[in-house]
Amino acid sequence: DGGITQSPKYLFRKEGQNVTLSCEQNLNHDAMYWYRQDPGQGLRLIYYSQIVNDFQKGDIAEGYSVSREKKESFPLTVTSAQKNPTAFYLCASSIVRSGTGGQNIQYFGAGTRLSVL
Amino acid sequence: AQSVTQLGSHVSVSEGALVLLRCNYSSSVPPYLFWYVQYPNQGLQLLLKYTTGATLVKGINGFEAEFKKSETSFHLTKPSAHMSDAAEYFCAVGAQKLVFGQGTRLTINP
Numbered sequence: 001d002g003g004i005t006q007s008p009k010y011l012f013r014k015e016g017q018n019v020t021l022s023c024e025q026n027l028n029h030d031a032m033y034w035y036r037q038d039p040g041q042g043l044r045l046i047y048y049s050q051i052v053n054d055f056q057k058g059d060i061a062e063g064y065s066v067s068r069e070k071k072e073s074f075p076l077t078v079t080s081a082q083k084n085p086t087a088f089y090l091c092a093s094s095i096v097r098s099g100t101g102g103q104n105i106q107y108f109g110a111g112t113r114l115s116v117l
Numbered sequence: 118a119q120s121v122t123q124l125g126s127h128v129s130v131s132e133g134a135l136v137l138l139r140c141n142y143s144s145s146v147p148p149y150l151f152w153y154v155q156y157p158n159q160g161l162q163l164l165l166k167y168t169t170g171a172t173l174v175k176g177i178n179g180f181e182a183e184f185k186k187s188e189t190s191f192h193l194t195k196p197s198a199h200m201s202d203a204a205e206y207f208c209a210v211g212a213q214k215l216v217f218g219q220g221t222r223l224t225i226n227p
Contacts, residue, residue, distance in 0.1 A: 004160075031213070040126060042207060042219040043161075050213070058214075090160055096213070105151075106215060108160035 002027050006091050006109035012117050013078065013085055021076045021112045023091035030096040032074035033106065036060060037088040046089075049074055050096050078114065088113050119144045119210045123218035131226045136180075136195040138221050140208030143189065150191045151209040152182055155220075161207065167191060178202070200225050 004025045013019045023032065031050045035043040045058030049068040063082025068074055074093075078085045089112045094104035124139035142148055149168050153161040165176025172184040178201075182193045191208060203225045208218040 006160075035217075040219060042217040044217075045214060048214065088158075092161075104213060105163055105166065106161075108153075108162070110160045111158070113158070 004091060004093055004107060004109035006089075006112050008112060009110070011112055011114045013114060014117050016080045018077055018079050019085075019114070021078070021089055021091075021114070023074045023076065023109060024072055025074075025091075025093045025107075025109075026072060027093055027107065028071075029093035029107075030071070031094045031104065032068070033092040033094075034058075034064075034066065034074070034076045035090045035092065037090060037111075043090065046076065085114055086116050119148070119216045121208050121210050121216055121218035123206075123208050123221050125221055126219065127222045127224065129224040129226060130198050132200055133197050136193070136198045136202065136223065138193040138206050138208075138223065140182075140191045140193065140218060141189055142191060142208070142210045144210055148210050149212050150182075150184060151215065152176065152180070152191075152193050153207045153209065154178075155205045155207065157204075164193070164206075198223075198225050200227065 007022045033048040034046040037043050044060050046064050047066045049055035065077045091109045092106040094106045120143045122141045151166045152164040155161050165174045167174050167184045175181045180195045205220045205222045207220050209215040
């Protein structure tokens, strides 16, 4: 089955610790995205990547880092600099199309819930 | 810049009643508009999308939405609510990057 796999489903972070959330897709999509979801705030974009070895900051990138070494994988690291990391994290991917006005449907993984110990 | 406002963070309807979830957008370019649904502790699933052409868009699970440029709206409707429709619904605008509304939690009363 094609889709987006996020792991782990639940993650706990200790004070001063960096943690990495995994996101893998087998949809052959070029673009991948990381969102943070907090109650009542919708989804906010952390980072996105439209091609391997390239990525851009979203609206709330501080305290986070990413890499895009493979097309299929876009891991997110929540660093110790992120003082309020408790949230639900969603990864998404989409085809990057040209000549269609850029309309891309984003497909989402099932999410990782991060809590602080 | 693009933005989305969803009117009402929580909507409650009776089973069998009309569902109406409101979304207004702001965009300096012709918008691409989306409605997504999220069930508890899950990711988002696309309900429907508007790109160009017909302004009344039909989606999955009996939902539809109408793009009204003059009102900058893209409200989501379903004629008859079912218990399984209980979820959170997000309106979004954008192309490569999506801007999401704050979400509307839909509760269905038996």
